[in-house]
Amino acid sequence: MDPKDKSSSYFRNWISIAGKVLSLIFFVIIACLFLLDFFFQKKNPYLGILAYLVVPGFLILSLLLIPAGALIERWQRRKRGYVPRFPIIDFNNPLHQKWAYTTWAVVTVFLLFSAIGAYQAFNFTESNTFCGRICHQVMEPEYTAYHQSAHARVNCTQCHVGSGAEWYVRSKITGAYQVYSVLAKAYPRPIETPIRSLRPAQETCEQCHWPQKFFGSVEQNHEYFLPDESNTAWKTRMLVFVGGGMSSQGIKEGIHSHMIGDNKVYYVTTDKKRQEIPWVKKVGADGKEEIFVDTDSGLTSENPPKGEMRKMDCMDCHNRPSHVYRAPSAAVNEAMTRGGIDPSLPFIKRQAVKVLVGKYESHEDGAKKIREALERFYKQKYPQILVSKESKLEKAIQTVIDIYKANFFPAMNVSWKAYPNNIGHVISPGCFRCHDGRHQTQEGKTISNACKICHAIIAQGPPGSMESNVEGLDFKHPDPDVGEAWKEMNCYECHTGDIA
Numbered sequence: 143m144d145p146k147d148k149s150s151s152y153f154r155n156w157i158s159i160a161g162k163v164l165s166l167i168f169f170v171i172i173a174c175l176f177l178l179d180f181f182f183q184k185k186n187p188y189l190g191i192l193a194y195l196v197v198p199g200f201l202i203l204s205l206l207l208i209p210a211g212a213l214i215e216r217w218q219r220r221k222r223g224y225v226p227r228f229p230i231i232d233f234n235n236p237l238h239q240k241w242a243y244t245t246w247a248v249v250t251v252f253l254l255f256s257a258i259g260a261y262q263a264f265n266f267t268e269s270n271t272f273c274g275r276i277c278h279q280v281m282e283p284e285y286t287a288y289h290q291s292a293h294a295r296v297n298c299t300q301c302h303v304g305s306g307a308e309w310y311v312r313s314k315i316t317g318a319y320q321v322y323s324v325l326a327k328a329y330p331r332p333i334e335t336p337i338r339s340l341r342p343a344q345e346t347c348e349q350c351h352w353p354q355k356f357f358g359s360v361e362q363n364h365e366y367f368l369p370d371e372s373n374t375a376w377k378t379r380m381l382v383f384v385g386g387g388m389s390s391q392g393i394k395e396g397i398h399s400h401m402i403g404d405n406k407v408y409y410v411t412t413d414k415k416r417q418e419i420p421w422v423k424k425v426g427a428d429g430k431e432e433i434f435v436d437t438d439s440g441l442t443s444e445n446p447p448k449g450e451m452r453k454m455d456c457m458d459c460h461n462r463p464s465h466v467y468r469a470p471s472a473a474v475n476e477a478m479t480r481g482g483i484d485p486s487l488p489f490i491k492r493q494a495v496k497v498l499v500g501k502y503e504s505h506e507d508g509a510k511k512i513r514e515a516l517e518r519f520y521k522q523k524y525p526q527i528l529v530s531k532e533s534k535l536e537k538a539i540q541t542v543i544d545i546y547k548a549n550f551f552p553a554m555n556v557s558w559k560a561y562p563n564n565i566g567h568v569i570s571p572g573c574f575r576c577h578d579g580r581h582q583t584q585e586g587k588t589i590s591n592a593c594k595i596c597h598a599i600i601a602q603g604p605p606g607s608m609e610s611n612v613e614g615l616d617f618k619h620p621d622p623d624v625g626e627a628w629k630e631m632n633c634y635e636c637h638t639g640d641i642a
């Protein structure tokens with residue numbers, strides 16, 4: 143190419159030519175990946191990353207090389223004085239006409255493809271596969287628990303991002319930092335909660351649920367097994383008052399009354415996990431304020447303690463709507479109720495909980511040692527079981543291993559202990575963070591801890607001889623040794639989740 147030849151195109155230079163060739167190559171690659179992703183039933187997250195994020199990035203870079211080469215070429219020619227300051231465009235010149243049409247066609251096609259590409263990239267970065275599987279180890283606990291939750295069909299982003307461009311951009315900005323922390327292995331194990339940047343519940347949960355909708359009560363059936371040789375069973379049926387207006391039960395308000403209509407509850411926490419709440423303010427629909435202070439904290443109502451002040455929303459109770467890591471005692475009770483673990487195996491409740499709380503390095507290590515420990519126990523203490531109930535024992539062992547894999551993630555230090563569930567009060571303080579009978583106004587009114595304000599036990603006892611009363615029964619503790627101790631102590635002080 144002769145640089146002195148003024149008629150030769152600026153685009154005839156090595157940089158622009160390389161740009162053109164590379165663009166074509168990357169374009170073909172994208173087209174192939176796109177088709178692969180389209181026709182593959184099982185979505186592969188890495189394919190998506192390549193097709194919608196990485197290769198398009200290279201394509202844009204190569205496309206930029208084309209004008210960059212031309213500019214450099216022009217600049218060099220100008221330095222040598224052959225070129226006017228601005229290009230002279232003359233639409234009567236057929237060559238210029240040809241160039242104008244080609245540029246127009248190329249830009250149009252490019253914009254069209256970019257629009258499709260950007261749309262695909264948007265969908266892809268909002269997909270569960272992207273959120274849950276790219277950083278496999280980091281998100282494994284949440285992804286696994288999510289698939290077992292009531293929200294298994296709700297996308298991650300519907301709770302974590304919500305709709306609208308602002309939150310999309312915000313999530314990608316924090317996402318960029320998260321990608322860095324994964325690559326640099328700088329992420330905390332376990333991931334810290336509460337997530338402070340979580341979008342307000344009004345804009346996520348309330349898109350599908352809304353507090354005004356709650357009324358009446360929901361029935362819950364619990365079956366428990368004691369840690370004795372015969373795994374003595376105990377059942378509790380209760381009505382949980384989820385509603386707002388509960389006048390039929392003689393109760394003014396139900397559980398969701400904290401936020402119904404103009405009711406508001408504010409509180410201050412003094413710890414990171416929002417488990418200690420010494421100061422609570424209720425603002426009624428009429429604007430009347432009441433301040434409840436933990437009488438053990440030595441605080442007064444005028445001066446809230448230093449700490450985070452929050453207006454109560456869905457997440458203050460439902461902090462685990464999608465990622466529940468079950469405590470061993472609860473998970474084993476449930477498996478025994480559903481038949482995964484046969485209650486006729488002696489001491490199985492006690493032993494299953496015992497092996498689940500052991501320390502293991504990985505899921506494989508856990509599976510191996512759980513099997514060994516249970517087999518050893520029955521071999522030593524009940525050798526006849528190995529023969530007479532071989533298949534039942536095998537099924538029980540497999541179920542315990544499955545419980546382990548679904549609720550314990552040693553690589554991320556995740557288990558029920560890392561993420562206390564604020565619904566309830568038996569295994570972690572939950573409702574009793576405020577409803578412990580110690581939070582008082584100056585006039586001496588307390589946030590009630592009476593069992594009957596939240597639920598009515600309508601039947602309880604050993605299966606077959608349960609007592610029942612639809613008006614509600616006084617709670618009876620299943621373990622006779624505990625007697626009336628539950629009246630003096632909070633349930634969660636004894637029930638840490640790892641006692642059988």
Ligand code: HEC
Binds near residue numbers: 283299335336
């Ligand atoms: C129904 C709503 C909902 C859905 C769906 C959901 N999450 Fe969450 N997620 C939450 C809430 C609420 C928290 C807890 C926030 C807190 O404690 O501050 C949370 C917490 C997390 C955390 C922090 C660690 C932890 O276990 O608490 C991660 C990571 C996470 N979610 C990832 C995901 C991924 C990945 C998906 C999709 C596979 C998903 N989430 C789907 C509501 C949801």
Ligand code: HEC
Binds near residue numbers: 293301347351
């Ligand atoms: C995209 C819609 C959607 C969003 C957003 C959503 N949910 Fe749900 N949620 C559902 C559906 C659907 C069900 C019913 C599942 C069923 O019937 O098993 C449900 C069920 C529930 C239940 C009952 C759970 C159970 O075990 O029966 C609770 C509690 C709940 N959601 C709380 C929340 C909270 C808290 C949030 C916000 C963090 C939220 N949901 C966000 C759709 C949603």
Ligand code: HEC
Binds near residue numbers: 351454457460
């Ligand atoms: C004071 C604590 C608290 C707050 C705040 C709260 N909930 Fe609940 N919610 C409960 C309890 C307790 C239950 C019943 C037990 C359960 O389902 O686990 C419940 C039940 C539900 C259910 C299932 C109801 C049914 O009929 O099966 C949904 C859905 C739900 N809540 C959504 C929400 C949403 C959305 C918000 C925010 C607007 C919210 N909750 C705020 C404590 C709360």
Ligand code: HEC
Binds near residue numbers: 383
């Ligand atoms: C941040 C503190 C706080 C937490 C946590 C909390 N509550 Fe409340 N709750 C209050 C306050 C304050 C009131 C209003 C008390 C009053 O007016 O006497 C209230 C009132 C109630 C009422 C109405 C009581 C009545 O007398 O009719 C119910 C039911 C209730 N809460 C259930 C729950 C449940 C269930 C949970 C746990 C899932 C829970 N609360 C967690 C602060 C809290």
Ligand code: HEC
Binds near residue numbers: 364
């Ligand atoms: C502030 C409201 C509130 C008060 C007060 C309260 N509970 Fe509960 N209780 C709950 C909620 C919410 C749950 C959890 C329901 C769930 O798991 O979805 C629960 C669960 C239970 C369960 C079933 C536990 C399980 O998960 O197996 C029992 C039993 C129980 N409560 C007994 C009592 C007794 C006895 C008292 C009185 C000393 C009491 N509760 C006081 C709100 C309350």
Ligand code: HEC
Binds near residue numbers: 629635642
């Ligand atoms: C003084 C300690 C203590 C207190 C307080 C206590 N429990 Fe228990 N609970 C026990 C012991 C010990 C057992 C026997 C079985 C075991 O080791 O889990 C038990 C067993 C149970 C069981 C059956 C076994 C199982 O798998 O859960 C239930 C249900 C139960 N308790 C509910 C409650 C409730 C609800 C409260 C609060 C109202 C409470 N407990 C308070 C010590 C206590």
